[in-house]
Amino acid sequence: MQKVRKGDRVKVISGNDRGKIGKVLVVYPERQRIIVENVHMITKHQRATEKLREPGIIQREGPIHISNVLPICPGCGLPTRVGFTVVEGEKMRQCKHCGEIFR
Ligand SMILES: [Zn+2]
Numbered sequence: 001m002q003k004v005r006k007g008d009r010v011k012v013i014s015g016n017d018r019g020k021i022g023k024v025l026v027v028y029p030e031r032q033r034i035i036v037e038n039v040h041m042i043t044k045h046q047r048a049t050e051k052l053r054e055p056g057i058i059q060r061e062g063p064i065h066i067s068n069v070l071p072i073c074p075g076c077g078l079p080t081r082v083g084f085t086v087v088e089g090e091k092m093r094q095c096k097h098c099g100e101i102f103r
Pocket of ligand 1: 078100
């Protein structure tokens with residue numbers, strides 16, 4: 001169970017992108033890293049492939065450490081640290097501000 005899950009809205013709390021809010025696109029649990037929409041854009045040099053005939057420079061999101069973001073609580077709308085609680089046998093997350101329980 002991760003504190004940050006795919007599809008979450010998160011706020012970046014450190015690094016160059018501090019203050020940005022975006023949606024979590026990918027979670028790499030074993031590396032404790034995530035990719036957040038429009039956060040930590042890196043430049044990649046794209047070689048021509050069969051699909052992509054034109055080589056060039058593309059911008060894409062790079063992974064950031066999970067500790068650099070806070071999930072935004074669906075209850076109070078604030079970036080929050082989360083705790084865990086069990087509801088009817090299922091582990092859920094709980095907002096430390098307002099107590100909202102969410103998946
Ligand atoms: Zn909350």
